[in-house]
Amino acid sequence: MSDVLVVNSGSSSMKYQLVDVDAGEALATGLIERIGRPSGRATHTDAAGREFRDELEVPDHDAAFAWMLRAFDEHGPSLDAHAPVAVGHRVVQGGARFFEPTVITELVKINIDELSVLAPLHNPANLAGIVAAEHAFPAVPHVAVFDTAFHQTMPPPAYTYAIDAEVAAKHRVRRYGFHGTSHRFVSHAAAEFLGRPVEELKLIVLHLGNGASACAVDGGRSVETSMGMTPLEGLVMGTRSGDLDPAVLLHLQRRAGLDVDGVDDLLNKRSGILGLGGHGDMRDLVAAAESGDERAALALDVYAHRIRSYVGAYAAQLGRVDAIVFTAGVGENAAPVRERALAGLGGFGVEVDAARNAERGGGARRISSDGARVDVLVVPTNEELEIARQTLEVVAG
Structure with a gap:
C-alpha cells in the first residue's frame, strides 16, 4: 500500500x-x-x-x-x-x-x-x-x-543577515526560506522533463502565487531563496510588500503613527499588487492593466521588475542557468506575467516564444524559443504529492 x-x-x-x-x-x-x-x-x-x-x-x-x-x-x-x-x-x-x-x-x-x-x-x-x-x-x-527544510542547504553567506551577530543568534534571526516542498518538487519535475539528472542542473524556480518566492537550485539543492526569516521578504506578492528598506518601518512608526501591529497589517495584508494596483488577484490586475488602468500597469511592471532582478542575481550566484521554471497559480497561468518578467534577457540566452507562452496546458511544457541557451519551462507544482512522497520515504525506511 x-x-x-x-x-x-x-x-x-x-x-x-x-x-x-x-x-x-x-x-x-x-x-x-x-x-x-x-x-x-x-x-x-x-x-x-x-x-x-x-x-x-x-x-x-x-x-x-x-x-x-x-x-x-x-x-x-x-x-x-x-x-x-x-x-x-x-x-x-x-x-x-x-x-x-x-x-x-x-x-x-x-x-x-x-x-x-x-x-x-x-x-x-x-x-x-x-x-x-x-x-x-x-x-x-x-x-x-x-517548508523550510529544503533551504537548509543554503551556505552561511546566503542565510546570514548583516546585523549584530549576538543579537541574531539569541533571537534566531536568519533567512529560512519557504515554499520548500514546491521548489523541491518542481526542480525534480523539471529535470525529468528535460531528461537530465537533477544533480547536473542549475535552475531558477519561480513559485508565483498569492505568496511568491524565487529559489536558486544547484544540483537539486537550494543555495539561495528570496523569502527570509518570514514569508514577507523577496518578491512582490498578492498582499505582501516583499523587499523593503527597513528604515521605512521606522519612518511609518514615527511619521504615520503606526504601531507594530499597524505596520504588520500594512506590509502583509495591504501591500503587494493589492496595495499598488488595487487588485489582489493577478487575473484582475492584468485585465485592469490591459484596459488602460495606469495604477494597475505600474503594479504589474513592479511585480515583473522584482522577478527579473532576482533572476539576474541568481544567475550570477549559480554561474550559469540551464532552465528558468515558472510554477504555482500565477506562474502556471499568467502568460503576460511570464513574458514581462523575462523581457530584455535575450543577451543572457533567455528567450520566450510568444506562441508557446500563450498556450495553456495541464502538464510541464517548454515556452522558450528553439535554440535558446536557457530553457524556460512551466511546471505545475504538487506540494501534496511531494509531502506524501517524503512521508512514505521516511516510514518505509
Whole structure:
C-alpha cells in the first residue's frame, strides 16, 4: 500500500488529500473552513471530481477530523480499502533544527511549539492539526514535512543577515526560506522533463502565487531563496510588500503613527499588487492593466521588475542557468506575467516564444524559443504529492 493522508492545518481551516503515491494521484481532497467559528463550511471531492458540501459548526480540529472521516465513509473512497500507511503534515517553520521530513514524537512536537515564535500564525495551527490527527489515526506514523527544510542547504553567506551577530543568534534571526516542498518538487519535475539528472542542473524556480518566492537550485539543492526569516521578504506578492528598506518601518512608526501591529497589517495584508494596483488577484490586475488602468500597469511592471532582478542575481550566484521554471497559480497561468518578467534577457540566452507562452496546458511544457541557451519551462507544482512522497520515504525506511 502506498496511500498517504496529507494534512495542511491552518488556524481556521484544514486541507486534506488522500494520495496514492505509487500512482501519483489524489484519491480524494477536502477543505474545512471557519474552524472555531459559529458557522463552518466543508467540501469533500472524490477522484471523479464530484463535490460534496456541508455547512456545520466545526469548533476545533478534532471536529474537523471527525467530519473528514464521515466524508470518507459516506462519499469514499473507503478508508478500510485505502487505509493510509502514514499521515504527512505540512509544517511551515522548522527553523535550523529540521533538515528533512521527520517522524513526529513528543519531542518533535515540543520543538514545533518552540519554533512558533518564528511563525506565530502557522506553527500553532500546524501543531493543533497534528494533535487532532493523532487522535483520529493513532495506529499509523505521523510525519512532519517542513517548508523550510529544503533551504537548509543554503551556505552561511546566503542565510546570514548583516546585523549584530549576538543579537541574531539569541533571537534566531536568519533567512529560512519557504515554499520548500514546491521548489523541491518542481526542480525534480523539471529535470525529468528535460531528461537530465537533477544533480547536473542549475535552475531558477519561480513559485508565483498569492505568496511568491524565487529559489536558486544547484544540483537539486537550494543555495539561495528570496523569502527570509518570514514569508514577507523577496518578491512582490498578492498582499505582501516583499523587499523593503527597513528604515521605512521606522519612518511609518514615527511619521504615520503606526504601531507594530499597524505596520504588520500594512506590509502583509495591504501591500503587494493589492496595495499598488488595487487588485489582489493577478487575473484582475492584468485585465485592469490591459484596459488602460495606469495604477494597475505600474503594479504589474513592479511585480515583473522584482522577478527579473532576482533572476539576474541568481544567475550570477549559480554561474550559469540551464532552465528558468515558472510554477504555482500565477506562474502556471499568467502568460503576460511570464513574458514581462523575462523581457530584455535575450543577451543572457533567455528567450520566450510568444506562441508557446500563450498556450495553456495541464502538464510541464517548454515556452522558450528553439535554440535558446536557457530553457524556460512551466511546471505545475504538487506540494501534496511531494509531502506524501517524503512521508512514505521516511516510514518505509
